Amino acid sequence: MIKPRxxxxxxxxxxxxxxxxxxIHALKLRHGYDFSEYxxxxxxxxxxxxxxxxxxxxxxxxxxxxxxEPALVREIVSHLSVPVSSLFRDPEVFLRLREEVxxxxxxWPRINIWLAGCAYGEEVYSLAIMxxxxxxxxxxxxxxxxxNDYALERAAxxxxxxxxxxxxxxxxxxxxxxARLSDYYxxxxxxxxxRRELLERVVFAHHNLVTDGVFAEAHxxxxxxxLIYFTQPLKDRVLELFADSLVRGGFLVLGNKEALSATSxxxxxxxxxxxxxxxxxLKRDGV
Amino acid sequence: MSESGYAxxxxxxxxGSLEVxxxxxxxxxxxxxxxxxxxxxxxxxxxxxxCTVLSRHSALPVIEAQESAAVAPNQVHVAGxxxxxxxxxxxxxxxxxxPRIQYARPSIDVLFESMADxxxxxxxxxxxxxxxxxxxxxxxxxxxxxxxTIVQSPETASAPEMPQAALKLFAPDRQNTPDQLIDAVxxxxxLAR
Numbered sequence: 001m002i003k004p005r006x007x008x009x010x011x012x013x014x015x016x017x018x019x020x021x022x023x024i025h026a027l028k029l030r031h032g033y034d035f036s037e038y039x040x041x042x043x044x045x046x047x048x049x050x051x052x053x054x055x056x057x058x059x060x061x062x063x064x065x066x067x068x069e070p071a072l073v074r075e076i077v078s079h080l081s082v083p084v085s086s087l088f089r090d091p092e093v094f095l096r097l098r099e100e101v102x103x104x105x106x107x108w109p110r111i112n113i114w115l116a117g118c119a120y121g122e123e124v125y126s127l128a129i130m131x132x133x134x135x136x137x138x139x140x141x142x143x144x145x146x147x148n149d150y151a152l153e154r155a156a157x158x159x160x161x162x163x164x165x166x167x168x169x170x171x172x173x174x175x176x177x178x179a180r181l182s183d184y185y186x187x188x189x190x191x192x193x194x195r196r197e198l199l200e201r202v203v204f205a206h207h208n209l210v211t212d213g214v215f216a217e218a219h220x221x222x223x224x225x226x227l228i229y230f231t232q233p234l235k236d237r238v239l240e241l242f243a244d245s246l247v248r249g250g251f252l253v254l255g256n257k258e259a260l261s262a263t264s265x266x267x268x269x270x271x272x273x274x275x276x277x278x279x280x281x282l283k284r285d286g287v
Numbered sequence: 288m289s290e291s292g293y294a295x296x297x298x299x300x301x302x303g304s305l306e307v308x309x310x311x312x313x314x315x316x317x318x319x320x321x322x323x324x325x326x327x328x329x330x331x332x333x334x335x336x337x338c339t340v341l342s343r344h345s346a347l348p349v350i351e352a353q354e355s356a357a358v359a360p361n362q363v364h365v366a367g368x369x370x371x372x373x374x375x376x377x378x379x380x381x382x383x384x385x386p387r388i389q390y391a392r393p394s395i396d397v398l399f400e401s402m403a404d405x406x407x408x409x410x411x412x413x414x415x416x417x418x419x420x421x422x423x424x425x426x427x428x429x430x431x432x433x434x435x436t437i438v439q440s441p442e443t444a445s446a447p448e449m450p451q452a453a454l455k456l457f458a459p460d461r462q463n464t465p466d467q468l469i470d471a472v473x474x475x476x477x478l479a480r
Contacts, residue, residue, distance in 0.1 A: 002292040002408045003433045013404060013432065041373040041401040042383040082385045225384040228354055228370075257354050257370060257382050 019060035020044050026066045031073045033147070034210045035080060037234035043080065050079050078150040082229065083119035086164060087181075088126045088171035089224075090256050093277045095176045101251050101279065102134045105219055111140045114218040114245065116209060117226035118144035121155025121194075125184070126175075127222070128198040133178045137201055143216050145207035156204050158194035162187060209238050214245045221246060224255035236265055243269045246282040254278040290474030293435065294409040295358065296321055297402045299395030299425065301328045301417030303445030307465045308415060309344040312363060314469035314476075317346035321479035322358045324374070326366040326398045328391050328421070334367040341365065352380045360479070366393040373401035391421045399425025408433035411475050413468065414459075415439045417449030427457045437461045437471060 020040070028034045035043060047059055054065065054072075065072050088094050105111045111131075118124050124144045131137050146152050160168075165181075172181040185192040207215050209226065221242050227235050242252055243266040252270065254260065260270055260280050273279040300308055304327060315323065329337055334351050342349040345363055352364040358378045366372035371383040372393050381401075388394040395414070399422060402410055412429040414422045416439055430436045436459040441447035443464045453459055463471060 002435070005408065006431075006433050009431050009433060010407065013407075039373075039375060039381045041375050041381050041404070042371070042385070042397075044404075045373070045383075045397065045400070046385075082383060084384055084386050228382045228384065232355065255384070257367070 016044070016059045019058065019063070020047055023047060023059065023062050023066060026063050027073075027076065030067055031070075031077075032211070033073070033077050033208070037210065037231045038229050039231055042082075042229065046080050046082070050076065053079065074150055078148050081119075081146075081148045081151065082225075083146075083148060083151045085119055085122040085225070086171065087122050087160070087168040088175040088177075089122065090277075091171040091174035093253065093256070093279075094126060094130065094171075095174065096274055096277045096279065097253070098130055098134070098176045100273070101220065102130065102136065104249075105251070106134070106136060108219055109139065111136060111220070112216055112218045113140060113142045113220045113222070114216055115142060115144045116207070116215075116221060116223040116242075118146050118155055118204070119148070119151050120160075121158055122160070123222060123224070124155060124202060125158060125194045125198055128202060129172075129177075129184055130175075131201075132198070140201050142202045143205060143218075144202055145205050145215060147206065147208035147210070149206060152204050152206065156199070158199070160192050160194070162190050162192045165192065209241070210234065214241060216245065217247055218245050218250055219247055220251045220253070222253045224253065225258070226255070227258045228255060239264055239266050243282060248282055248284045250282050252280045252282070254280070290411075290435075290471060291478035292409060292480050293321060293411045293475050294360075294479065295402060295406045295411070296323045296472065296475055297399055297410060297412045297429070298323065298325045298415065299327075299399060299413070299417075299422040299449075300415030301391075301419060301421065301446065301449055303416035303418075305340075307439060307468065309341065310465055310469050311413070311472050312341060312345035312347075312349075314472040315345060315347055315363075316473055316476045318361050319347070319476040319479050320360045321476045322360045322378075323347065323363040324352065324358065324366075324372075324398065324402065325363060326372060326393050326395045328393070328417070329368050334365065338365055354380060354382045356380050366398060368393070371397040373397060374405050375401075376405050378405060389419060389421045391419070395422035396425035400428045403428040403432045403434060406434065410434035411437070413437045413439070413471075414450055414453050416444035416446045418446035419448055420452035422449055423452035423456045426453045426459060430457055430459065435460055437463050437468065439468060440464055
């Protein structure tokens with residue numbers, strides 16, 4: 001038989017579960033950041049990391065900071081989001097964008113691109129490089145949005161750790177890069193700063209997918225590794241927001257492990273471009 | 288302590304664990320009510336290949352754990368590369384693209400801790416050969432919530448650091464040789480509920 005119950009351990013777990021819900025509620029009521037439809041397992045993990053960062057013992061100890069220390073909210077929100085990427089992450093996706101999607105985008109006189117959840121900006125610069133190499137920069141406008149203000153500031157700075165450079169270089173090559181990656185950054189000590197010219201057609205803005213509406217009329221929306229943190233109803237709502245934001249024939253790119261499932265309410269508004277690279281296209285005839 | 292009443296088995300391993308894992312999978316009795324979840328430190332491109340290799344040793348289907356899919360019984364779910372794998376309370380999988388933890392993504396700690404919360408006493412955890420400390424804290428989390436904890440005995444592991452790290456942290460229920468691990472999964476899968 002399995003072991004007898006340990007009431008103390010189970011009580012501690014239940015207390016943490018309740019503390020997490022109260023913490024989420026406090027963040028929403030006090031600051032308007034709504035994490036209530038985030039998948040709990042990884043959110044709990046990040047909240048527990050936050051307790052260590054703040055030097056407090058229990059999950060519930062985060063609640064007073066949330067309520068009474070407004071200066072900390074930025075840090076809390078920043079820590080609860082997951083801003084990890086790399087330049088040309090999943091290079092095969094960027095290769096397909098370069099070879100199959102950009103030529104289609106080129107048929108529009110003006111190309112609006114929405115990078116939803118741009119985090120520290122790795123994809124902003126990756127995309128800006130590709131647009132430059134395709135000669136499309138002057139016709140493009142990239143809207144890079146995130147709800148994490150700290151991440152937005154970092155993204156605008158465009159400073160990355162050079163320690164990851166071998167990976168970035170390899171990704172760039174595999175994505176069909178036409179120059180040398182070093183043409184696009186200045187190296188300084190252990191850091192690399194992306195060239196400012198790449199931001200010529202980029203606007204950074206605060207936008208929260210959970211609470212905000214249509215941001216722009218877009219020809220391409222990239223939102224990778226964001227939906228994995230959302231529960232199904234929120235995923236469906238955000239996908240609907242994307243469908244409403246795209247022009248007819250516009251493209252949607254999701255993360256490698258995210259799919260527009262057949263059960264999604266907007267599934268029939270899209271057609272599949274690449275199952276492996278999770279690229280979809282809003283149907284031209286609309287609904 | 289006998290092996291009846293478990294709903295899920297979590298297995299973690301790294302360097303030198305593949306051969307042991309293949310033996311363990313051969314010990315699984317099918318059909319079973321047990322759901323098996325495996326986390327090895329693998330690169331993203333090898334997941335298909337890994338599932339193919341493992342399925343040759345398993346009477347149960349071996350598949351990559353998919354985001355929001357159910358942690359289904361009578362299946363071996365394997366964590367893909369590049370993302371952390373977690374289990375939600377509703378016994379569905381979740382992924383996280385967060386930073387590596389102790390150089391690992393997928394992290395065994397992340398999987399084990401989320402499964403401990405979900406299955407509590409009805410979870411069995413096994414930590415196999417590996418050359419780093421990932422999984423020790425996760426196995427302790429399983430232990431704290433009343434699950435069964437088994438480490439591969441370090442003297443039988445080609446990389447003993449992983450089971451040793453767990454032994455340093457707490458006293459797992461068992462230290463098993465590969466043959467004993469096979470016997471254990473036979474019992475756990477036959478008596479699962």
